[in-house]
Amino acid sequence: MENIIAILCDYTETDPEHIQPASRLVEDLGLTSLDLLDAVTAFEEAYGLEITDEDIKKMRTVQDIADYIQLHA
């Protein structure tokens, strides 16, 4: 989770202590669609994944990303 939050921090301009597993990517962290795509490519590179557009649509919270990575990495 720490690594995921560290990557998200690069796109949200939010301090890590303000990012929780339940934080919503758009509403709470203020990520734009482009920020999210940018972050997803960073996750793909960090974890050797190929994340589809359909899977991105299902990612609403930080925990959703962690669950996806745990399942697919």
Place this chain on the structure above:
Amino acid sequence: MHEFMISGCRLLAVTEKLPPACKETSRLLFEKLKMQGYPLTAGASLQHCHESAHAWNLLDRLLQSQNPISGSAIRPADIVRNPEGKPCIRHEPLLFSLSHCKYSCVCLLARPQSGLSGCGIDIEPVRQWPLRLARRICTPQEYHIWLQHHRDPDWITRLFTCKEAWAKACGISLMDVLQCEAKQMDVYSWKEENCWISAAVWQKAR
């Protein structure tokens, strides 16, 4: 102020440069707009709060002014979020869309007319695009063209704003339009300083 037509629909876009982010000013502006009844959401970052508050403040000023699109006055309380979370005006006497980036915010206004059911706008500063990200936002053909253009950041930034504006106009996720060709979208684009801006409309009759 930028007036233009897309597929027979008249639109008005107004951009405004943002001042440097200031925690206290942004918070006061944010709270003022919330008190007025605007459905702002508070992101965790100061930058997001700052950009969002200025974009909504621009909308507020436009709704109060007698510009050729808005016509009659619209109260902040008339602006609600639809079930998908997209802000809209109750009974839709006017369509609007907001976008913001680090440097500017922009507001798009359109009067509903026959067939027009949505409008969307996006602003992005010109930036470098890593190959992996570029491949994701382009169709294979667009990606090929971009490589032929020596990975021109201007070209692909504009392309991205077209797709984002189009998705907002259609009321769907950006992910649903990434594999559609931007050249087939009803979009009008222009550049202000170092930012590309695209506006799009969605017509039921299409």
